[in-house]
Amino acid sequence: MDSKVLTENIPAQLRDPENRWFGLSKRARTIVYSTDRVKAEELSSYQDLASAKWEGRLLLRTSKKVYNQSLVAMLIGEHGATKTKSIVQGWVKNLAAQPFSSDTKLMEGILAGQGDVGVVNTYYYGRLLKKNPDLKLALFWADQDSDGVHVNVSGGGVTTHANNPQAAQRLLEWLSSAEAQNLFADTNMEYPVNPKVKPATEVAAWGTFKASSMNIAKAGELQGEAIMLMDRAEYR
């Protein structure tokens, strides 16, 4: 697809290098912790969650969820496979409970005292916060001194045999515009991809962060390798 509007509105790392698909909103996957039992100073990076001080305190969602697959794919892209494998093995060793089927249940586990830290997409945290403003949980932006927080996208593209490719392209262009970006991102408390558009106030209240600059397409390419690595590390 050849569209100046899309390439201008959407940063290069959030779209396909060959412009076959485009990210439309960003989802940040970062660390969440119990404000009762953990201080923000104790936290630093995804890698640090593998260190011995978190033994029996870490909660993770299942490796079958694509969010964790692309997070590990990003780690492979940044640190290489060998180091990433030892990080994942460290996580598994630190687990306080079997991996959860969802981010929400993971956070409920932290609240109930099953574990102290976890890794979640921020909008799940937002949903819980909406239900309970006194939530004893907080977000921590991971990897700020190194490569930045892992982001994923929800996005769109046009299929090869689509009936109406022009209209589809116009829809995508509109979705990337300032007008639609807030509509699209805010309903699910996600971040707009268009740098000119600000996130919703409730989302902005969680602070700003440096996001990983790795192209999402690269995470896609490494996804298979990431799954295999997690299988070998016995991360279920």
Added chain:
Amino acid sequence: MSSIHVPTRTQGLFRLPRMSGWQISTSLICLLVLVPLTTLFLSFLHPEKEIWEHILQTMMSRLLINSVLMVTGVALCTGILGVSLAWLTGVCEFPGRRFFSWALLLPMAMPTYVLAFVWMGLLDFPGPLQSALRQLFGTEFRLPEFRSLAGVIQTMTLALYPYVYLLAKNGFATQGARAMEAAKTLGCSQTQALFRVALPMAWPWIAGGVLLVVMESLADFGAVSIFNFDTFTTAIYKAWFGFFSLSAAAQLSTVLILLVFLIMELDKRSRKKRRFYQAERQQTKAPRIKLPMHLQCVASTCCTLILLLAFGLPLSQLLYWAVQIFEQEFGSRYLYLLVHSASLAAIAAVIIVFLAFVLAYTSRRHPVGITQWFIHIATLGYGLPGTVLAVGIYIPMAGLDNLLISLQDKVLGSSTSLLQGTVLVMLLAYTVRFLAAGFKAVDSGMHRVTPSIDEAARLMGMRGPKILMKIHLPIIKGGALTALTMVFVDVMKEMPITLMTRPFGWDTLAVKIFELTSEGEWERAAIPALFLVVTGLLPIIFFMRKSES
């Protein structure tokens, strides 16, 4: 002149050329099973070596161990529970027996994955029970992890025992009093007579029930996903939607198929060793065994407890969640989901009952020989898990679609995808999966059309099609209606086929439950779950009314 053509054995095997229209239709229906099976096994010709080796090295042994332990556990537990309950309500007398006799079937209305998330909500660490226990005994108090093999077995046992219960009760009911009396005159005590006579005589029914349970648990995708318990079904899903490798998904499917065939073979052997004869057709009905007082109490308590755990408590929890969240969650989108589920189920039910009728009629016209083999193959699908069928039918359909696209390109110069985006793949997979259920119901109706009815009709001057329309159809109407209801409910509950092959915009209630439970939203999932439970109650009520009248 008999209307039934009875080929001799050699004729059936060697006289291939002249097949009747019924036989041709039946062999075409067989293709629905044979094409996906062949496709799956052919995947070994173009393996994705790296992924397959990875699966063999890191996953295969765990998948096999998990599956074998799960199936054995569920078979044992449902067997013991189902047979005990059937013995109590079918043979003994105690307060509340008449009520429990049908009420113990109610859990059939609960899809396994619904029971799984309800029990997960109740028993998991942040759930009400463990929270209360921590309040009582301090924050360090821990129950054993519910997300485990034991949790899976517990949930599946509560969801699936009614299959064994129902069949075993039939088994006990048809035994009559004589055999037990004979055993007792030969010096057996009541208990000895139970273990040496009644249970062995009911074995074909019990084994049939346990076989159904085993097939259901091997095919389960929704419940094990909620438990994050790895079995072949979740691995097939992961191969397709994680590794994006249809060929690895197909290869994994073949292992599961071999496992299914192995179990079918074991079942066949366990029955083969026994022969059953009944000396007389009309047996005196056995008087019920009056239990001593304290055993009566135990019996009533056990039945109440099982009914509560498998149905009462989960249903109350679903209602509680649904009421809490109804206002904020319910909207017209649920009606769309309901319409999708119901229309898919209705279309599939009509197709399946029609094909089941073709099979049953063929079976009647050609009661021996190769035709029976065709029918056996055509109804194998009940053992083929939805994930397997999704892969096995999607691959050839996608191939056909690509062929059609390239043909269009050549002829018309432009092309659109004709098959992949339609509901056809889904409907074909449903058909294969649930044809056996439909066939059984229609066929048992067909058995009531005795040859003498045909002969009488012919004597009155009626000819083929007219006999079919005026005599056969009205007689088997009841069986067809049962088949329609059963298939309708099965398709409504179906999860993996729909999840893996639905076109855009065809989400159903079951798919919604998968999405919500994989986000841990038990409360919200209660609403679509209740729709399914209510639908699931239909055939049970239907069945109850039939057995009462």
